Amino acid sequence: MKISVVYHSETGNTAKMADCIVQGLLSVEGIEAKAFSLDNVDKDFAKASQALILGTPVYGGSFSGKIKMWMETELGGLQAGGKLAGAFATANFIHGGADVAIQAILAHFMVHGMLIYSSGVAKGQPFIHFGPVAIGSDLPSFEELFKIYGQRMAEKAKELF
Numbered sequence: 126m127k128i129s130v131v132y133h134s135e136t137g138n139t140a141k142m143a144d145c146i147v148q149g150l151l152s153v154e155g156i157e158a159k160a161f162s163l164d165n166v167d168k169d170f171a172k173a174s175q176a177l178i179l180g181t182p183v184y185g186g187s188f189s190g191k192i193k194m195w196m197e198t199e200l201g202g203l204q205a206g207g208k209l210a211g212a213f214a215t216a217n218f219i220h221g222g223a224d225v226a227i228q229a230i231l232a233h234f235m236v237h238g239m240l241i242y243s244s245g246v247a248k249g250q251p252f253i254h255f256g257p258v259a260i261g262s263d264l265p266s267f268e269e270l271f272k273i274y275g276q277r278m279a280e281k282a283k284e285l286f
């Protein structure tokens with residue numbers, strides 16, 4: 126089963142955390158997972174993916190303009206409806222708007238008929254209410270969280286599909 130992670134990253138933080146999610150996804154047997162910068166998505170792989178996870182840097186307290194543009198112009202062409210979907214963010218500050226960014230992406234996914242998931246409190250600690258968030262000045266301390274998130278998304282995809 127294929128799973129795509131798509132991200133926007135200008136200075137590398139969101140790209141690094143996308144790689145951690147891929148590591149978590151690949152820890153589940155039978156999962157083929159790849160991360161793509163939104164400028165370079167393998168559309169065949171993304172279309173064939175049962176799950177899509179989108180990562181954004183927080184800009185102005187929400188997702189970046191490039192993420193907005195990508196969702197408006199590219200997502201519909203990837204047979205998004207019915208895919209499992211999740212979102213993650215990197216930011217400078219814990220109060221910088223990452224939850225807002227993630228929730229706005231998840232809302233957009235719902236418009237496409239995607240099945241949004243984060244694991245919430247259902248899988249115990251660490252709780253991941255909306256999607257994982259990493260603070261740019263301390264990325265290594267968030268790596269394990271992002272791997273766990275990837276593993277949980279893969280397990281949910283296998284359960285559903």
Ligand SMILES: Cc1cc2nc3c(=O)[nH]c(=O)nc-3n(C[C@H](O)[C@H](O)[C@H](O)COP(=O)(O)O)c2cc1C
Nearest residue numbers: 134135136137138139182183185186216217218221
């Ligand atoms: C234009 C711009 C706006 C930003 N706005 C916020 C913000 O509102 N809140 C925040 O916590 N960080 C903000 N940041 C910091 C980025 O979210 C943070 O550095 C992020 O990890 C960058 O990701 P990247 O390395 O993948 O590009 C902003 C950065 C830029 C360039």
